[in-house]
Amino acid sequence: MASNTGQTILALLTGAAIGAGIGILYAPDKGSKTRNKIDKERKKAQKRMKKQIQTTTSNLSEKAQQARTSFEQKLEDTLSSASYKADDILLAMEEKLEALRKQNAKLQKEPTTTTKKTTA
Helix, strand or coil, rough: CCCHHHHHHHHHHHHHHHHHHHHHHCCCCHHHHHHHHHHHHHHHHHHHHHHHHHHHHHHHHHHHHHHHHHHHHHHHHHHHHHHHHHHHHHHHHHHHHHHHHHHHHHHHHHHCCCCCCCCC
16 A cells, blocks of 8 residues: 555656646746756755655664664574573483482492292
């Protein structure tokens, strides 16, 4: 929808410029006056376009900076969260390893009982 509005405005401005140009050309003025009017209108249009380009460039730069800042913050949050989760996993694995070592030490201390089978 915004694209249609932009196209409509562009068409309107183009039509107005063409109409103004034709009006100046058919005006009952001397050639030098007509050329001066055309030159003035050209300069005005050039200034308007330059200002519009600067405004658009500024807006795009601002939006790009906002998007970059937002992306960097989300990336930092994600990496921080992943780091905490990795730390939690490592801590749980260390606790489990320590429990297994204790269990292994306990099993090694217990006397082994051997049962002899008797054959009859």
